Amino acid sequence: MDTGIGDVDGPKAAPSGALACPATFPASSSPASFATSAEATMGRHLARRLVQVGVSDVFAVPGDFNLTLLDHLIAEPGLRLIGCCNELNAGYAADGYARAKGVGACAVTFTVGGLSVLNAIAGAYS
Numbered sequence: 001m002d003t004g005i006g007d008v009d010g011p012k013a014a015p016s017g018a019l020a021c022p023a024t025f026p027a028s029s030s031p032a033s034f035a036t037s038a039e040a041t042m043g044r045h046l047a048r049r050l051v052q053v054g055v056s057d058v059f060a061v062p063g064d065f066n067l068t069l070l071d072h073l074i075a076e077p078g079l080r081l082i083g084c085c086n087e088l089n090a091g092y093a094a095d096g097y098a099r100a101k102g103v104g105a106c107a108v109t110f111t112v113g114g115l116s117v118l119n120a121i122a123g124a125y126s
Contacts, residue, residue, distance in 0.1 A: 061108045
C-alpha cells in the first residue's frame with residue numbers, strides 16, 4: 001500500500017469503484033504533484049512549513065524521541081538548528097526570537113522536556 005501524502009479532502013473512489021483512504025490516490029495524475037512515501041514525512045513537512053512562515057533558526061534540545069524530527073530540520077536548507085542546554089532555555093530563546101523576528105520555534109522531547117518548556121510558553125504570554 002502506498003503511504004504517500006495525497007489529497008485529504010475526503011475518500012475517493014478507486015478504479016474498481018470502492019472507497020479508499022484519501023492518501024492512497026494522488027489528487028492528479030501528474031507525478032510531480034504527488035510525493036513518494038520516502039519524501040513525504042511529517043518532519044519534512046514541518047521543516048518546510050517553518051521556512052515558509054519565516055523561521056530560519058530552531059532552538060532545540062535533542063532527546064530520545066525527537067532525533068528523527070531534528071534530522072529533518074537539519075536537512076532543510078533554510079533552517080539552522082541551535083542546540084540549547086535545557087528545554088527552558090530553548091523556550092526562552094524561541095520567545096526572544098519571536099519577539100524580534102515575528103515567529104519562533106523550538107523542538108524538545110515530550111514528558112519532562114515538554115513540561116519544562118511550558119514555563120517559557122507561559123512567560124511568553126505574560
